[in-house]
Amino acid sequence: MRDQTRMLVLAALFAVVTAVANFIKIPVGVVPITLLFFATALSGVLLGPKWGAVSQTVYVVLGLVGLPIFTGGGGLGYVFQPSFGFLLGLIPAAWVIGMVSRGEPGLVRVALAALAGLGTLYLVGLPYMWLILNVYLKSAMALPALLWSGMLIFLPGDFLKIAGVTALYRPLRRALERR
Known part of the structure; x- marks a missing residue:
């Protein structure tokens, strides 16, 4: 019971x-650069698949019920934003990261776990972005433009976030294990 609490x-x-990581942002194109994935990757490697995904679910639900914690605010209407798929993608990304980094992973496995989680995030976020932009908003965004504005522009920063998670994993894990 105590461990569950x-x-x-x-x-x-x-x-x-x-x-908090979402409030650190650089506006570029349709989706701004934030530290969301950094926080998600840390939750996955430090809390594991179940609790990492729970933490990200709580974040998304709090934003959907109206707390202004998403980049453009909050509320149920946010599901019609092109970037909402990336918010949804945080949940399975944390789970994947937690699964790949289970046990006592070395730094290479932590980096690979974060990379797998990043792939999961884009697998959820990009199709959702395409759907909202092309079907709901009828903007007819071509695939190259979608890939550029929804993924390619972010990859250098994403790799820096993965490096940061890898560097911080061991000291944070030790700090969390102290009672």
Whole structure:
């Protein structure tokens, strides 16, 4: 019971960390650069698949019920934003990262886990972005433009985030294991 309570508290903490990470942003194109993936990757490697995904679910649900913690605010209407698919993608990304980095992973496995989570994020976010832009908003964005504005422009920063997660993993894991 005590471990379950501890994990609930840590999941709530990482939901808050994710919300704060979203306020650190650089506007570029349709979707701004934020530290969301950094927080998601940390939640996956530090909390594991279940609790990492729970932390990201809490973050998304809090934004959908109206807390202004998404880049453009919050509320149920946010599901019609092109970037909402990336918010949804945080949940399976944290799960994938937690699954790949289970146990006592080395730094290479932490980096590979974060890379797998990043792929998962784009697998969810890009089709959703295409759907909203091309079907709902009827903007007829071509695939090359979608890939550029929804992924390619972000990859250098994403690789830096993965490096940051890899560098911080061990010290943060030790800090969380202290009672």
